[in-house]
Amino acid sequence: MLLLALDTATPAVTVALHDGASVLAASSQVDARRHGELLLPAVDRVLADAGLRLDAVTGIVVGVGPGPYTGLRVGLMTADTFGLALGVPVHGVCTLDGLAYESGIESGPFVVATDARRKEVYWARYADPRTRLTEAAVDRPADIADAVAGLPAVGAGAVLYPETFTDARAPEHVSAAALASLAAEKLAAGEELLAPRPLYLRRPDAQVPKNYKVVTPK
Template identity: 65%
Template sequence: MLLLAFDTATPAVTVALHDTERRLTLAASDRIDARRHGELLLPTIDEVLRAAGVDKHALGAIAVGAGPGPYTGLRVGLATAAALGHALGIPVHGVCTLDGIARAARDAGLQGPFVAATDARRKEVYWARYDGSGQRLDGPRVDRPADIAEEVCGLAAVGAGALLYPEVFAAPAPGLPEYQSAAALAAFAADELAAGRELPEPVPLYLRRPDAEVPKNYKTVLPA
């Protein structure tokens, strides 16, 4: 089966095409631009499909990063996945973005228990804890780094969130991923599906309340 994977939950606009039978990434593209998710995603998908010589109608499924991540970036990827899945009549699977980063770190040679963290802004991080095999043990969660210092103390760390707070997270070894990689996300999703484990629904993991809320205790103005 041909699995199209992409993620826009981090500053990376990342797309990959994966052959689940051969367990092989056929083509991939990663661009780092936090302000152009909506502009770059569809052209990058077209670029990856052309590079692999595959027509979109040959796709068997889609895997999309579900975050955690900021609202604007997440909705680009999830809305695109929903539209493509509907148009092509194929299933759409959600994948925790941190699981993709963790898979990339394991593929890059990271050993032992570790933490994956991305920048949540507002001086917070999205993070999750993994065992030595890359299985998620805790999270995803959003916290201030200082509040979780004891929980992550002594653990290897990977991701842009960890790099932002070296006083809390152990410095990642050279060569480990900073942002999401759709190739790793696709490989993770393919392994989960092959093992008969269901992937989550493609719904966003925001983890905190939106900035915009309906005002409370506002006055109701009635006609005279």
């Protein structure tokens, strides 16, 4: 097994290689505006660090979000392209699950919350690093204050809103190393992973204007 994992659902552009037993190489850069520019060089760098070629990869793991439309689609389209070119399966993993797995919190309950912009967070509640109790959702922090009161909270969304998440903890962003490790563990156990399809939870920011004027040639 050689998994190439990547995620662009948060401001982090993160890539890792996992051989089924351990992480061989990893790279993470935080830059919310340069996902498309940074992702492929990061893949090249991780492969070079591991001393491997892309054609050695036997599976792709990609974070499916939730995340902003523009950033999230960079990772998903890249994963799909690699999967088609190499003829290997592409496995989806919820980005929040990756953060939960990486949290270091041995038992829950706890919360994972990432920045959804628009003064909202993407969030879910966990029983432990491998068990999500709720579906991923997008809400204003004040609206979920009672549901998360007093719980440890992981992720940039928790850091941004300390009045709601009073026990915010690292990491702020997911790492592909965590995604790869979680995916490898699930695959070894015979578990089925998610389809590599985006978990947006809301409409994209860019939309066609309503009642726009149609211009036709004379």
